[in-house]
Amino acid sequence: MQKKIESVKAREIFDSRGNPTIEVDVQLNDGALGRASVPSGASTGDREVVELRDGGSRLRGKGVLKAVNNVNGPIRKKMIGESPYDQHHIDQLLIELDGTPTKKNLGANAILGVSLAVCRAAALTERMPLYRYLGGVDCELPRPFFNVINGGKHADSGIDIQEFLITPIGFDHFREGLESIDNTYHKLKSILADKALVTSVGDEGGFAPHLGSSEEAIETLIEAITKSGYQPGKDIAIAIDPASSEFYKNGTYHFEGKQLSSEEMIRYYQQLIQKYPIISIEDGLSEHDWESWVPLTKQLGKKVQLIGDDIFVTNPAIFSEGIKKGIANSILIKLNQIGTISETIETIKKARRAGYTTMISHRSGETEDTFIADFAVAMGAGQIKTGAMARTERVSKYNQFLRIEEELGQDTIMTPFPFKENLSHPSL
Numbered sequence: 001m002q003k004k005i006e007s008v009k010a011r012e013i014f015d016s017r018g019n020p021t022i023e024v025d026v027q028l029n030d031g032a033l034g035r036a037s038v039p040s041g042a043s044t045g046d047r048e049v050v051e052l053r054d055g056g057s058r059l060r061g062k063g064v065l066k067a068v069n070n071v072n073g074p075i076r077k078k079m080i081g082e083s084p085y086d087q088h089h090i091d092q093l094l095i096e097l098d099g100t101p102t103k104k105n106l107g108a109n110a111i112l113g114v115s116l117a118v119c120r121a122a123a124l125t126e127r128m129p130l131y132r133y134l135g136g137v138d139c140e141l142p143r144p145f146f147n148v149i150n151g152g153k154h155a156d157s158g159i160d161i162q163e164f165l166i167t168p169i170g171f172d173h174f175r176e177g178l179e180s181i182d183n184t185y186h187k188l189k190s191i192l193a194d195k196a197l198v199t200s201v202g203d204e205g206g207f208a209p210h211l212g213s214s215e216e217a218i219e220t221l222i223e224a225i226t227k228s229g230y231q232p233g234k235d236i237a238i239a240i241d242p243a244s245s246e247f248y249k250n251g252t253y254h255f256e257g258k259q260l261s262s263e264e265m266i267r268y269y270q271q272l273i274q275k276y277p278i279i280s281i282e283d284g285l286s287e288h289d290w291e292s293w294v295p296l297t298k299q300l301g302k303k304v305q306l307i308g309d310d311i312f313v314t315n316p317a318i319f320s321e322g323i324k325k326g327i328a329n330s331i332l333i334k335l336n337q338i339g340t341i342s343e344t345i346e347t348i349k350k351a352r353r354a355g356y357t358t359m360i361s362h363r364s365g366e367t368e369d370t371f372i373a374d375f376a377v378a379m380g381a382g383q384i385k386t387g388a389m390a391r392t393e394r395v396s397k398y399n400q401f402l403r404i405e406e407e408l409g410q411d412t413i414m415t416p417f418p419f420k421e422n423l424s425h426p427s428l
């Protein structure tokens with residue numbers, strides 16, 4: 001039987017922040033049903049594709065019924081009868097039907113929901129796990145980055161840096177690595193409680209304590225790593241996502257009560273990495289400060305990973321400009337920043353060819369969909385950040401990795417981390 005798309009149906013569901021989002025079902029003529037839902041960011045890059053929302057008074061203007069109707073109307077019509085196997089063709093049809101570079105007509109949320117659901121239906125009808133369908137035999141487990149302290153737009157902790165993450169650098173296997181950062185996360189909770197600090201969590205499951213500064217957050221993390229019986233910089237390393245576009249205004253960084261120039265911001269990071277076992281800095285500078293990314297990369301790019309998130313927005317064309325300018329050495333990959341699987345894969349391929357590392361990322365507003373876990377394995381992406389073990393929409397991704405690890409077998413190790421210079425940190 002020739003497999004074809006028989007029906008496409010979207011509905012409005014809710015994400016982890018209680019905001020509406022879109023879920024799409026794609027059914028094939030043999031009954032296989034692919035279902036996918038779309039996440040949503042808070043600290044979004046200005047050049048991300050358009051997430052279509054309804055406006056008006058219903059659900060605080062955040063409804064997605066327009067996007068739902070676009071799927072149930074024009075997109076459905078276009079998809080019926082198509083083969084689910086040619087992902088590139090499916091995505092191309094969606095891009096052409098929309099007809100805008102920002103996907104604003106149909107909505108990138110509508111388009112991505114369909115792109116993901118078609119892919120899942122194809123894997124299901126082949127009775128293949130999603131990671132196998134997408135990745136073939138060349139699958140690899142990524143290194144997890146756990147977001148354990150939340151600030152910026154993701155929590156009311158008063159800390160300007162949005163994310164403080166830990167990663168199991170001294171472990172080869174996913175489960176043992178995950179256990180080490182989970183132990184550290186729980187130790188951090190008891191340290192915060194002992195200091196009478198709040199242990200409620202932010203949007204991504206990290207704690208949101210009212211600490212005085214980012215350095216204090218890092219010191220507390222180091223205490224948690226050490227008290228859990230691990231060596232900072234050897235077993236577990238630290239990463240940060242300042243999401244600095246959020247505090248960049250009129251050419252200056254409004255950071256921790258000061259107004260810093262780009263050079264001062266770079267110097268601040270320089271001092272941080274000298275002092276602490278930090279191995280990765282995401283969005284250290286703003287998406288509106290391209291020129292300063294050049295000296296940032298020149299000065300720190302050999303020592304640590306410099307990830308571009310808001311600045312590249314997973315967009316192959318924008319990323320190409322960045323590669324040409326020698327900006328960053330790594331890219332954050334978010335499917336909903338660009339809106340289709342094929343374009344996301346194009347960006348990942350570009351990164352690989354240019355020697356950039358890739359980190360697949362959740363959004364701060366997530367659903368129970370675990371697509372990114374399979375996607376990270378299939379792409380051999382090397383790294384994933386998907387929050388901490390306190391919120392089911394994050395835990396579900398880690399649990400999916402554990403299942404995949406079990407299937408791939410004991411010999412499967414996590415991708416080695418390439419930036420070694422700031423490991424086994426001399427000061428420790």
Ligand SMILES: O=C(O)[C@@H](CO)OP(=O)(O)O
Pocket residue numbers: 040041042043044045163204241243309332361362363364365
């Ligand atoms: O800045 C980020 O990297 C993301 C995910 O952690 O946040 P948001 O989804 O709010 O853009």
Ligand SMILES: [Mg+2]
Pocket residue numbers: 241243282283309310332
């Ligand atoms: Mg970011």
